[in-house]
Amino acid sequence: MKTAILSDIHGNLTAFEAVLADIRSQRISTILNMGDMVGYGPEPEKVVQRVRELGIPSTMGNHELGVLYEEERRWFNPRLQKGIHLTVALLSPETLAWCATLPASLVLHGCRCVHGFPPDSVKTYLFQKDTDDLALIMPQLTESLVFVGHTHELELVTWDGFTVRRRRLGEEIVTIDRERTIVNVGSVGQPRDGDNNAKYVVWDRENGTVAVRYVAYDIQATADAILERGFPAYYANRLW
Ligand SMILES: [Fe+2]
Numbered sequence: 400m401k402t403a404i405l406s407d408i409h410g411n412l413t414a415f416e417a418v419l420a421d422i423r424s425q426r427i428s429t430i431l432n433m434g435d436m437v438g439y440g441p442e443p444e445k446v447v448q449r450v451r452e453l454g455i456p457s458t459m460g461n462h463e464l465g466v467l468y469e470e471e472r473r474w475f476n477p478r479l480q481k482g483i484h485l486t487v488a489l490l491s492p493e494t495l496a497w498c499a500t501l502p503a504s505l506v507l508h509g510c511r512c513v514h515g516f517p518p519d520s521v522k523t524y525l526f527q528k529d530t531d532d533l534a535l536i537m538p539q540l541t542e543s544l545v546f547v548g549h550t551h552e553l554e555l556v557t558w559d560g561f562t563v564r565r566r567r568l569g570e571e572i573v574t575i576d577r578e579r580t581i582v583n584v585g586s587v588g589q590p591r592d593g594d595n596n597a598k599y600v601v602w603d604r605e606n607g608t609v610a611v612r613y614v615a616y617d618i619q620a621t622a623d624a625i626l627e628r629g630f631p632a633y634y635a636n637r638l639w
Contacts, residue, residue, distance in 0.1 A: 401425065404512065404584050405599035406433035406548025408450075409462070410440025410486065411588030411638075414597040415449065417616035418587050427601060431507060433548045433584070434460025434514040434521070437498075438479075439634045440588050441624035443486050447494045459501040460514045461522050461549070466490060467499055474522065482630055489628070508604060510544040517545045517581070524550050525583050533563045537579040544580050546600070551586035553598060553611060567592070572610045575602075582609055588621075595639055 403422045408415045422430060432455045437443035439462075450457055464471040465479075466487050475483060487495075503521055504513035516523035517540055525547055528536065537558035553568035557577040568582070585598030592598070596613040603610070622635035 400603060400605040401427045402429040402431060402508065402602045402604070403427045403599055404431045404433070404546045404582075404602055405587050406514065406546075406584050407435040407460070407551055407586035407588060408432070408440070408446050409435055409438050409586065409588035410443035410446055410489075411597075411621050412440070412442035412445050412449070413621045414588045414614070414616045415446055417614050418597050418599055418612075419449075419453075421612060421614045422599075422601075425601065430455045431505065431512050431546070432457040433512050433546065434458045434501065435462045435548065435586075436460065437466055437486050437490065438462030439482060439486075439625075439630070441621065441628045441630065443489050444491060444494055446588075447490070447498065451497060456505055456507065457501055458505050458512055458514055459498075459503055459521050462486075463498045463501060464521060467495060478631070482634060485628065485630055506542060509542060510546065510602070511540075511542040512546045514547065515549045516547060517542075522549075525554060525556070525581065526550055526552075530563050530565065533558070533565070537563060537581075540579050543578060544575055544602075545582070546602075547581060547583050548586065550583055551589055551591035552583060553585040553592055554581075554583040556581040568611050570611055570613045572608050575607050575609055585611070589638065591637075
């Protein structure tokens with residue numbers, strides 16, 4: 400009855416393996432992955448292979464779009480262009496072909512998973528929607544529970560039928576008891592929430608809770624590998 404939901408692994412195999420070990424320790428068998436498996440990190444090919452090997456249902460991220468389609472790269476700022484070209488060089492044709500099959504969103508057990516914003520936006524950030532926007536959007540959501548990623552920050556947005564509330568999430572367990580809830584699960588491979596642990600969440604359908612997990616991993620190993628592969632140094636530095 401528990402499902403691990405994760406996003407934004409970003410080629411950080413060391414962080415991903417640490418998260419998988421944490422998932423195994425809780426005897427969780429179902430995992431959902433919301434895209435951005437590649438980009439920034441040193442092991443994009445191995446990360447995608449691991450996701451496929453484990454049969455983890457996954458959605459498209461903007462970095463998958465970036466490695467797949469030339470026209471999508473314009474969406475990235477110039478500092479990211481070099482990294483995208485390096486990432487493409489590390490990916491096999493088979494992995495690229497598989498990435499092209501990823502859906503924009505998944506609905507499982509009555510909850511929606513999408514990289515950016517519901518129902519199907521890969522590129523819209525949750526922070527682009529203010530409280531007034533959300534007051535219009537939340538009542539129209541088909542699913543009462545939505546998981547997103549993309550910002551690399553943890554956030555909880557609820558609508559109780561009257562009021563929209565939003566706040567940052569920390570290492571905590573949240574009860575899902577509002578009419579509509581959006582949970583931003585943060586990032587496995589490149590957190591930007593002020594804490595350098597890998598992040599993901601565990602949704603317990605029986606108890607109606609979402610637990611935020613912080614997982615320590617060998618940051619130095621990933622930072623070293625980023626530099627060895629010739630990626631910009633700030634990709635490594637921002638992991639700390
Ligand atoms: Fe991302």
